[in-house]
Amino acid sequence: xxxxxxLLIQIIQGADRHMDAFALWDRARNVDPTLNKVTVYRTLAMxxxxxxxxxxxxxxxxxxKHYYEARATRDHIHxxxxxxxxxxxxxxxxxxKLKGQIERERRFSIRTVRVEAGGYCDKCRGQ
Amino acid sequence: xxxxxxLLIQIIQGADRHMDAFALWDRARNVDPTLNKVTVYRTLAMxxxxxxxxxxxxxxxxxxKHYYEARATRDHIHxxxxxxxxxxxxxxxxxxKLKGQIERERRFSIRTVRVEAGGYCDKCRGQ
DNA sequence: GTATTTGCAAAAGCTTTGCTGCAAC
DNA sequence: GTTGCAGCAAAGCTTTTGCAAATAC
Numbered sequence: 001x002x003x004x005x006x007l008l009i010q011i012i013q014g015a016d017r018h019m020d021a022f023a024l025w026d027r028a029r030n031v032d033p034t035l036n037k038v039t040v041y042r043t044l045a046m047x048x049x050x051x052x053x054x055x056x057x058x059x060x061x062x063x064x065k066h067y068y069e070a071r072a073t074r075d076h077i078h079x080x081x082x083x084x085x086x087x088x089x090x091x092x093x094x095x096x097k098l099k100g101q102i103e104r105e106r107r108f109s110i111r112t113v114r115v116e117a118g119g120y121c122d123k124c125r126g127q
Numbered sequence: 128x129x130x131x132x133x134l135l136i137q138i139i140q141g142a143d144r145h146m147d148a149f150a151l152w153d154r155a156r157n158v159d160p161t162l163n164k165v166t167v168y169r170t171l172a173m174x175x176x177x178x179x180x181x182x183x184x185x186x187x188x189x190x191x192k193h194y195y196e197a198r199a200t201r202d203h204i205h206x207x208x209x210x211x212x213x214x215x216x217x218x219x220x221x222x223x224k225l226k227g228q229i230e231r232e233r234r235f236s237i238r239t240v241r242v243e244a245g246g247y248c249d250k251c252r253g254q
Numbered sequence: 255g256t257a258t259t260t261g262c263a264a265a266a267g268c269t270t271t272g273c274t275g276c277a278a279c
Numbered sequence: 280g281t282t283g284c285a286g287c288a289a290a291g292c293t294t295t296t297g298c299a300a301a302t303a304c
Contacts, residue, residue, distance in 0.1 A: 002278070002284065021268075036286050041269060057184050059241070064191060064294070065268060077225075079235050090233060094225040098204075099244075101221055107249040108206050108215070114186070115242045117226075122234040129259065129303070148293075163261050168294060191269070192293060 004028075004035050008043045012053060018067040018087060044068060051111065059118035061085055075099070077115040083124035131155075131162050135170045139180060145194040145214060171195060178238065186245035188212055202226070204242040210251035 011027050012019070019027070025040045047053035047068075056067040059080040077095060079088040095115065102108055138154050139146070146154070152167045174180035174195075183194040186207040204222060206215040222242065229235055246252075 004285075034286085038270080038287080039285060042284085045270095055187065059239070060182065060193075063267075064193070066187075066191070077229070079229065079233060081235075082238060088233060088235070090229055092225060092228055094221060094228055098219060098221040098225060101219055102204070102206065102217055102244060106206060106215060106217060107252070108208075108244070108246055109252045110244050110246040111209060112186070112246070113242070113244045115240070117229060117235070117237050117240045119235055119237040119239070125234070125236045131260080161261085165262080165295085166260060169259080172295095190292075 004032060004039055005043050005046075007031055007035070008040060009047070009052075012047070012068055013070045015069070018056060018058065018069055020065045020067050022065075024068065054112060054114070056114060057116065058087060059116050061118075075113055075115075077117065079117050079119070079121070081121040081124055082118050083120055083127070086121055086123075088121065131159060131166055132170050132173075134158055134162070135167060136174070136179075139174070139195055140197045142196070145183060145185065145196055147192045147194050149192075151195065181239060181241070183241060184243065185214060186243050188245075202240055202242075204244065206244050206246070206248070208248040208251055209245050210247055210254070213248055215248065 007028055008024065011024055021037070021040050021044065024044075025035070025037045028035045028040065044053060044055075048055055052071055053068050054071055056069065056078060057064075058067055058078060059082070061080050061082070062085075074091055075095065077090040077092070079090055081087075099110055099113060103110060134155055135151065138151055148164070148167050148171065151171075152162070152164045155162045155167065171180060171182075175182055179198055180195050181198055183196065183205060184191075185194055185205060186209070188207050188209070189212075201218055202222065204217040204219070206217055207213075208215075226237055226240060230237060
């Protein structure tokens, strides 16, 4: 494991929000200004492959780019507000049951699941 | 409603698989060779806006492009096989309950939901 | 006749690739 | 010393934009 990869992993795991490749690069450059954007993409590809990082689209709220987050111990759902752009996370045992149903009824072995809902958050729904 | 838009809507609704913008364009050109790719994108933007069409990523199995499908009467989940690339659709009352839970507990008004699972289908899981 | 839609060309955005040199072990 | 990783520049793909001409009603 190289120094730069360790740095990127650290940034993803410590992120307080969902970051895209450019944002990750930007944050990494504060620590190591020589780090190239291509290295970000190559590291992300590796981490996705090992299942350490999940790739999100967040309902394309801000164009076609992808967002990344360290894989959590428990899967969660992303709720994207189409008005204010806020992202909420939601965990539910129903979601766990749903995954179990898919595995059983379709004999489909799930490796990653992505649930994204677009709509209006509590603050924006009345407006 | 213009002729070209009607044609594109017809193609999306009659599609036997999930199509990306290029595939839609290609099919539309068989009928009207003057139809421009930009018109495809503009029509899709309109249809997404009206909630008549859903945009999918299918777990980025084939890069960052988007796939489109006419909105069904009932939401469904997409299961993308990481090995053979097959796409299955899955409906479940648990999914409906999960949506209800989100609406209630977070007071989040859902407009579109996308559930995509990547993994191994029955045929590929043993291999 | 007015408003909206289309084609064309070009730009924009994000991501990937080829190759050479550098770093890790 | 061998193997794999990083930097650089350039290409690749999908999608969006600006503007003049064409179409719809």
